[in-house]
Amino acid sequence: MGKEEQFKTATQSAQSSGYKVVGTRPIRPDGIEKVTGRANFGSDYNLPGMLVGRIVRSPHAHARIVSVNTDKAMALKGVKAVVTSADFPEIGPKARGAGEAPISFRDLSRNVMAREKALYDGHAVAAVAATTTAIAEQAAGLVEIEYEVLPHVLDARESMKPDAPLLHDDMFTKGLDPKPETASNINQRFEFGIGDIAAGFAAADVIVEYDFTTQCVHQGYIEPHACVANTTEDGMSTVWASSQGQFMVRNYSATVCGMDISKVRVLPAEIGGGFGGKTTVYLEPVAIILSKKAGKPVKIVMNREDVFRATGPTSGGHAYAKIGAKKDGTITAGELTMEYEAGAFPGSPVQFGCMTGYAPYDIENVKTVGFDVVVNRPKVAAYRAPGAPVAAFAVESALDELAKKLVMDPIALREKNAATEGTQSAYGPKFQRIGYLETLHAAKNHPHYSAPLGPNQGRGVASGFWFNIGGESSAAMHINEDGTVEVVTANPDIGGSRASMAIMAAEVLGIDVSRVKPLIADTASSAYSMLTGGSRVTFAVGKAVCEAADDVIVQLRQRAAKVWDVDIDAVEWTDGAAINTKSDANDSLTLAAIANTAGKTGGPISGKANINATGAGPGFGTHICDIEVDPETGRTTVVRYTAIQDVGTAIHPSYVEGQLQGGAVQGIGWALNEEYIYDDKGCLQNGGFLDYRVPVASDLPMIDTVLVEVPNPGHRFGVRGVGEVPIVPPLAAVANAVAAAANVRMTDLPISPPKLLAAIDGSK
């Protein structure tokens, strides 16, 4: 069997629902635009008279800003505006936004433009707008900033020490009793758990405990942040931006700029990757104010180095895991203590790490503790299941060692302790219908798991969990005169959601998907919809689309009833047509026929739904990884990888497979390659893809995927969110494979060749 054939992606679906459109693979609606380069991303928009904006960034990791003098910059010919923090309103500490979760607008404002201090290398301190790129860059260099350089700290545990350089003198750790009287870099302590952890360990026959370290890693989206803003004399601002949510951009930008939300209109550009990293704003408020001062549109585009220096990676940190079990493999206790780097402002995802680490397991006694710690790095942003991968790295690695001590197959150990419906989760609530056990069975029975291994090769297994969410979602559906359908939603398409919306609309209406056109509206053309994130869009916006289709069907039946002069109860909707059940001949009218006479029967036909979707089911995945280690260089090669996940129902299986593959690849890069490298002054040294090494296609084999379908009872088509789970297992799957191949337990990511070689040499 050839390599390509062996590793060809295979979808083994257990779903046999009888759907006509759901589960098929139509060509993506945005495909032609994307492959021909006609799709408009954030940097593709141009307006007459548009200026070029440039951000002035701190060269210091930690410094008091003593003064900012913009006179020379402003005097340069071609410069039309310069802004500093003085151009933004001061926002009080109590102002909290609410998107997916509350944020501090005070912190957001200070991250967009530093005030008293520069808190990381790359922190924005000022900005200029000029007629050309060259003039803007020259002007940026003419802004005179006097800094008082301060000591810096980059590691969470170092930052927790009493003598660590203090980032915020008003930060007093929350969650401690008694409340501390001295400021520190620890924003908050979190604790979750069930049962009695001491009793659980006392009952254990075998205990394993390890301390793990991970580095902060970037989401690695190919498209840098970019926007165009045009603020006019009436105080209105129109923004074209690549983001994960046009309503989020509107809300955050308006608030940071001190404007009413209604004064800002945001048009969503296509997005070249987000993964959570574009669920906030960096440039948009700056562009709005520059445009206001200049009286011209302003475009700002980050370069790659700006992206690495100044946009949120996810947290690096430390995780201590301790697990106890009986000789028969029953886990009696699970403990996890973690310290996560939040970056310059509080808000790491450590609490989600605490909640998710042991979530796949039915354990009576669990205690998880997390510390949210500020350091002189860019403020972290969400990255696909935020907080979960690091926690899973610790727990799943420790489980692997536990399996060895118990002389148990690692999948069998997980099967014995798997959470199922009715299990009390490690963070409290009982699970409803979930599909974790099914993923373990699929892994155990997959040909990969029993395939022979070659010299210096090892196999690792790991599992992972993510909650998935619903949230506020809106959809509108318009029936055209020829019976084609427009489905209008307001969520940027970062994972194929346009196709999924069209498929679900076609399924409910009973028509061919080619007759459905999905569109993404701006903030002035749609009701509010929460941002694209949290693996929510196919589930939650899909629900809204289905309800909008239901609304349309009611109207179509009403119109048909009028044509036939019967009561609406006599009209059924089947396979895209109205059926007159009172007629002996079973008269029918197609959607197209009804649409064609809409004017005669009452006017245009249009449906809508505005909901706060609930019922999102959690997701579980199990991954199998084969790694070959070169014992002379420490180089690792991924020779085979299989990602198995409970996906609910795969609306468009190709997209779902892509989510699993993409998440796996990001997790592999996190485990083997990626890290930020700072010099002794706290300045980033590898702010580019040459030196910040993400896996590329030639680095990895085809990622095989298995879509296990345990339908989510909370959605009419059984949809579960799928985008975040696949990044959770790979860190430990890779580490477990390396442990099997090289007989060394790597607890410090990334497992780069020098570190692995040192560990191999040290073990001899």
Next chain:
Amino acid sequence: MAKIVLQREVARDFANGEAEIEILADDVRQLIKKLELKFPGIGDRLRERTAIAIDGEIFQDPMLQPIHEHSEVYFLPMIEGG
């Protein structure tokens, strides 16, 4: 009576460490009102920054969700995804 479980830091800050409570309430809004009567100051905290799991189902922005006589209700952080 429904079993109500508060987040540990909320219980510490507002409820003298009492994390598990039994309360009869028709919906989330009524539950929070009753908790406010029992632990003054807790209401704003619960309305602002929490999700709720009622019998295993998580609600991100809860107010009117019904609570039944023997429901299990957990206050959780609002889930932020990527």
